Amino acid sequence: MAIETTGAALVMTPEFKHLDILSSKEFTERFGPAAKDARTVILDLSQVEFVDSSGLGGLLNLVRDTLGRGGRISICCPQPSVKVLFRMVQLAKLVPIFDGKDAALAWAEE
Amino acid sequence: MNGVPPVLIPILAAAVSAALGALAATLAARRVSLLPLDRPEFRDFAASLDGAVALISPDLETVLYASPRFEPLFGSRPDRISFRRLDGIVHEEDLEALDTALSAGRVRPFDVEFRIRTGNDPRWLRMRGFPVAGKGRSAVRRIAVWVEDRSLRKTDELRLVEALDYEVAVGARIQQALLLGRPERAYPGFDLASMTLPSQKIDGDFMDFFDGGPEVLDLMLGDVMGKGVPAALTGAAACNAFFRARLALAEGTGTALPPVRDIVRGAEERIAGKLMDLRTFFTLVYGRLDGKRGLYRYVDCGHTSVLHFERKTGRCWRLKGANAPVGFLPEQDYVEYAVPLSPGDLLFLYSDGITEAENSEGERFGEDRLMKLVGAHSGLDAAALLEKVKHIAFAYAGGDFKDDVTALTVRVASGPAVRTARRGFPQSMESLRAVRDFYRACALRALSERLSSEDLDALLIATGEAAANIFRHSVPDRPSDCTAAFRVSDSWAAFYLYYRGADYEWQEPTAPNIESFPAGGYGLYLINEAMDSVTVSPGEDGEVRLCMLVDLASRVRA
Numbered sequence: 209m210a211i212e213t214t215g216a217a218l219v220m221t222p223e224f225k226h227l228d229i230l231s232s233k234e235f236t237e238r239f240g241p242a243a244k245d246a247r248t249v250i251l252d253l254s255q256v257e258f259v260d261s262s263g264l265g266g267l268l269n270l271v272r273d274t275l276g277r278g279g280r281i282s283i284c285c286p287q288p289s290v291k292v293l294f295r296m297v298q299l300a301k302l303v304p305i306f307d308g309k310d311a312a313l314a315w316a317e318e
Numbered sequence: 319m320n321g322v323p324p325v326l327i328p329i330l331a332a333a334v335s336a337a338l339g340a341l342a343a344t345l346a347a348r349r350v351s352l353l354p355l356d357r358p359e360f361r362d363f364a365a366s367l368d369g370a371v372a373l374i375s376p377d378l379e380t381v382l383y384a385s386p387r388f389e390p391l392f393g394s395r396p397d398r399i400s401f402r403r404l405d406g407i408v409h410e411e412d413l414e415a416l417d418t419a420l421s422a423g424r425v426r427p428f429d430v431e432f433r434i435r436t437g438n439d440p441r442w443l444r445m446r447g448f449p450v451a452g453k454g455r456s457a458v459r460r461i462a463v464w465v466e467d468r469s470l471r472k473t474d475e476l477r478l479v480e481a482l483d484y485e486v487a488v489g490a491r492i493q494q495a496l497l498l499g500r501p502e503r504a505y506p507g508f509d510l511a512s513m514t515l516p517s518q519k520i521d522g523d524f525m526d527f528f529d530g531g532p533e534v535l536d537l538m539l540g541d542v543m544g545k546g547v548p549a550a551l552t553g554a555a556a557c558n559a560f561f562r563a564r565l566a567l568a569e570g571t572g573t574a575l576p577p578v579r580d581i582v583r584g585a586e587e588r589i590a591g592k593l594m595d596l597r598t599f600f601t602l603v604y605g606r607l608d609g610k611r612g613l614y615r616y617v618d619c620g621h622t623s624v625l626h627f628e629r630k631t632g633r634c635w636r637l638k639g640a641n642a643p644v645g646f647l648p649e650q651d652y653v654e655y656a657v658p659l660s661p662g663d664l665l666f667l668y669s670d671g672i673t674e675a676e677n678s679e680g681e682r683f684g685e686d687r688l689m690k691l692v693g694a695h696s697g698l699d700a701a702a703l704l705e706k707v708k709h710i711a712f713a714y715a716g717g718d719f720k721d722d723v724t725a726l727t728v729r730v731a732s733g734p735a736v737r738t739a740r741r742g743f744p745q746s747m748e749s750l751r752a753v754r755d756f757y758r759a760c761a762l763r764a765l766s767e768r769l770s771s772e773d774l775d776a777l778l779i780a781t782g783e784a785a786a787n788i789f790r791h792s793v794p795d796r797p798s799d800c801t802a803a804f805r806v807s808d809s810w811a812a813f814y815l816y817y818r819g820a821d822y823e824w825q826e827p828t829a830p831n832i833e834s835f836p837a838g839g840y841g842l843y844l845i846n847e848a849m850d851s852v853t854v855s856p857g858e859d860g861e862v863r864l865c866m867l868v869d870l871a872s873r874v875r876a
Contacts, residue, residue: 229786230750258754260782261840272835292775296847297840298832 210252211242217316218246219309223255227263235266243270247279250312254285259293271303284312369466373450376460378402378420391443391465393436409433409440416445423447423461431468442472485547492550497557498724499526507533507609509729511700513708514722515671521722522549522600523669526557528564530575533609536564539667539726540602541621543643552593556600556644559589578606579654582617586644586652593645601643603667607659611809611871612733614665615656619644622670625689626855627696628863629662630738631816634693635855635863636685656851656867658805658812660736664703665728666692671721672711683714689858700727737764740803745817747789750782753802757781757813760804765811768870773848777868780848781813783841784864792819792862809871813849815864824854824864 210221220239224231243249251270253259259267267283274281282304286294294305306312364371364385373383381388384396392399394407401420408416412432419430428447433440444466449459498514512525522542530536540556542549563584567576576584582604593599603624605616616624618639626635640653659665668688675683688707695706704727712719739760743749758778765774788800800817829843830836845852851867 226751228750228782229790230747258779258782260779260786261838261844262786264840265838268832268835288771289775289779292772293779293844296776296779296844297829301832 214250214313215317217248217250217313218243219250219252219313221252221255225256226258226260227253227256227266228258228260229262232262232266235263236269239266239270240273243274243281244277246274248316249274249279249281250309250316251281251283252285252309252312253283253287253290254309256290257287259290264293264297264299267299268302275302280316282306282312282315284309369464372396372463372465374401374420374447374461374463376424378461382460388465391434391441391467393434393441407434409435419445420447420461423463424449424459431472439469442468444468489547489550492547492554493523493722496554497522497524497526497550499557501527501535501537502529505533505535505607505609507730507732508535508607509700509731510535510727511704512724512726513704514724515708515712515719521545521669521671522553523671523722523724524553524557524600525724525726526560528561530606530608534575535607536578536581536604537607537667537726537728538602538604539621539669539724540600541669541724542600543598548598552596552598552600555589555592556585556602559585560604563588575606577654578604578615578617579652582619582644582652583649586649590645590648594648599643599645603639605665605667607665607728609730609732610734612659612730612736612807613656613810614659615654617641617652617654619650619652620646622668622673623685625664625666625668625692626657626659627664627666627693629660629664629696631863632693633857633861633863634689634696635857636689637853637855654851655853656810656869657853657855657865658736658807658810658867659730659733661730661733663730664692664696664700665730666703666707666725667727668725669722671719671723672707672725674721675711675715675719675723677714678716683711686858693858700729703727703729734807734809736805736807738803738805740801740814742799742801745789745792745794745798745800745819747786749800750785750789753785753815754778754782756802757785757804760806760813761811764804764806765868765870769868769873773873776844776848777813780845780866783844784813784815784852784866787841787845788815788817788819788864792817794818809869811868811870813866817862817864818860819862824852 210223212219220242222235222239224235227235271281284306285308286305294300299305304315306315367385367387370387370391371385372381372388375382378401381396381399388396392407399407404413404416409432416430416432419428422428426449431442431444433442445463447461447463450462451459501510514523522544524540526538528536538560540553542552560581564576564581567580567584568574601621602619603616603621605614607614616637619641620643623636623638626637628635637657641650673683673685673688691707691710695703698706704725707725741756743753761774761777798818800815803814805812824842830839845866849866850869850872853865855863857863
C-alpha cells in the first residue's frame with residue numbers, strides 16, 4: 209500500500225490486484241484510518257485489476273466517511289474492468305473519477 | 319310440501335324417530351304388544367304427520383299397525399301389503415335394497431329409499447326402521463318404521479345431478495374443442511407428445527401451440543383457478559387473448575416471432591382487467607422452442623415448474639419463474655428466461671393434477687417424485703415417457719385423479735454446434751478467484767471477437783458476483799465440489815455453475831441508489847444487468863444449477 213501526500217491531497221494507491229470479497233475487509237481496515245485526517249483524498253486505482261460488489265462496498269465506506277467529515281475524495285486511473293463497474297453503478301454521481309493522475313491532482317488544487 | 323316447511327322435515331322425522339324409540343322402550347317395559355297410536359290421544363298426532371308410522375311383524379308378512387298416511391304413501395291399504403311380496407308395488411330395481419334393509423331391520427336400524435309404482439312418475443319413499451323388542455328379551459323383534467315421501471326432494475336431487483353431469487360434459491367438450499390445441503405439423507428438431515386426462519371436475523387446464531417457422535414452436539400450458547364450465551370458459555378466453563396478442567404483435571412489428579415477453583404482456587392487456595373483475599386468474603407458462611438456436615425461452619406466471627432433463631449432466635432441473643399468475647395484478651413487468659437445449663435434452667411441462675395426486679395416505683405425488691421419474695425414464699421417446707408417467711401417477715393415486723392431468727413432453731433431436739468447457743472446484747470461497755479465472759479464460763477465447771470489451775468486462779464482473787454469491791450463501795454441510803461450465807454457440811453463450819445449496823430468488827432488476835451509500839444489493843443487480851437471462855434451477859438432492867445466458871445475436875460489437 210502506498211500512501212503519500214502530494215500537494216494538497218493524500219494520494220492512496222492500493223496494491224490489491226483484486227479488490228473483492230476476499231480483500232475488501234483488509235482494504236477498509238488499512239485505508240480507513242489512514243485517510244481519517246485528510247481533507248482531500250485521491251484514490252489511485254491503477255494497481256487494481258478487478259473490483260467486485262464487496263470491493264465497491266469498501267470504496268463506498270471510504271467515500272462516505274471522507275464526505276461525512278467535510279472532506280473531498282476522488283478516484284483516478286481505474287483499469288477498464290473497474291471503469292465498467294463504476295459506470296454500471298453510476299459511481300460518478302458521488303465521486304469525481306479521472307482517467308489520469310494529473311487530472312486528479314489538478315482537481316485537488318482547486 | 320303442504321303445511322310443514324321442507325327444512326323442518328328432518329327435524330320432525332328425528333323427533334318422531336325419538337318418540338318411537340321412547341315409545342318402544344316404554345311398551346317393552348310395560349309388556350304391551352302394539353303401538354297404541356290408534357288411541358284417541360295419539361290419533362290426531364298420527365294423522366297430522368306428513369309421514370307414516372307403521373309396525374311390521376318379524377316375518378315381514380303383516381303390517382301390525384299403520385298410521386293414516388300409510389295408505390296414500392303406498393297406494394294400498396296396510397292390510398293388503400306384505401313386505402315379503404312387494405312385486406308390483408315397489409319398483410323392481412329397488413326391491414333387493416329394500417328387502418336387504420328390512421331383513422337387517424330386525425336387528426339394527428336402517429335407512430333406505432325406494433320407489434312405489436304409481437303410473438308414469440314413481441313416488442320416492444324413504445323408510446327408516448328400528449327393531450322393537452317383543453315379549454321377553456329373546457323374543458323376535460318387530461320393526462317400527464317411519465316412512466316419508468321424498469319425491470319432490472328426490473326429483474330436485476336428480477335434476478341437480480343431471481345438471482352437474484351436463485355441466486361436466488359441456489366443460490369436457492369445451493376443453494377438448496377449445497382448450498387443448500395440437501401442433502399444426504411435425505417439427506424435425508423435436509419429438510413432441512401431449513396428454514390430457516380429464517377428471518370428474520373440469521379444471522380449466524389449457525394448452526396451445528403456435529407455429530413460428532421451420533424450427534420454431536411456441537407452446538403454452540395454463541391452468542384456470544376453479545373448476546367446471548366457468549373455468550373452461552375462462553381458459554377459452556385466455557387462449558383467445560394469446561392468439562389475438564400474437565396476431566397484433568406480428569402485424570404491428572412485421573415479424574412472425576414477437577418476443578415471448580411481449581406476447582404475454584399483450585395477452586395480459588386484453589384479459590387481466592376482466593379476470594380481476596371476475597375475481598379469477600390463471601397460471602401459465604408460455605415458451606418458445608427454437609431448434610435452430612438451441613434455446614428455450616419462457617415466461618412463467620405462477621405455473622408449475624417446467625422440468626428440464628439435461629443430457630450432459632444426466633440431471634433434471636426445475637425451471638422456475640418469478641411472475642405472478644395472470645389476473646393477480648393489473649399489469650406486471652414480466653421476466654423472460656432462456657436456457658440452452660442440446661440434443662437428448664427433454665422438457666416436461668405439466669399441470670398440478672399430477673403433482674397434487676394423492677395416495678391412500680393423503681401424500682401428494684410431488685415434484686421431487688416426478689423429477690426422479692422423468693430423469694429415470696429420460697431415454698424413452700416423448701409419447702412413451704408420457705405413458706410411463708401417466709401409469710405410475712395413476713397407480714399412485716389409486717386410479718383416480720381428482721384434478722385434470724395435462725402434460726407435454728418435448729425431446730430435443732437436433733441443435734446448433736456448441737463448444738463446451740467445464741472444470742470442478744471445491745465449493746468454497748477459496749475457489750472464487752480460480753472460478754473467475756476459468757470464466758475469464760473461456761470468455762476471452764470465445765467471445766473477444768464477438769463482444770465489445772465493455773460487454774466482456776460486464777460479463778466477467780457478473781460471473782464473479784455469481785460465484786461469490788454462491789460461495790457466501792451456499793456452504794455445504796460437508797466438503798463438496800462444484801462445477802463451472804461454459805457453453806457457446808453462434809448465437810448465445812452460457813456460464814453455468816452447478817453446486818449444492820439453497821434455492822433463493824436471484825432477481826434484482828433495480829439498482830440500489832448509490833447516493834444513499836447502500837451496504838449491499840449490487841451483486842444481483844450487476845448479474846441481471848450484464849446477462850440476458852439468469853435462471854437458478856433446483857435439481858434433485860440439494861443440487862442447484864445456475865445458468866447465465868448472453869444472447870450474442872442481440873449484442874452489437876462496438
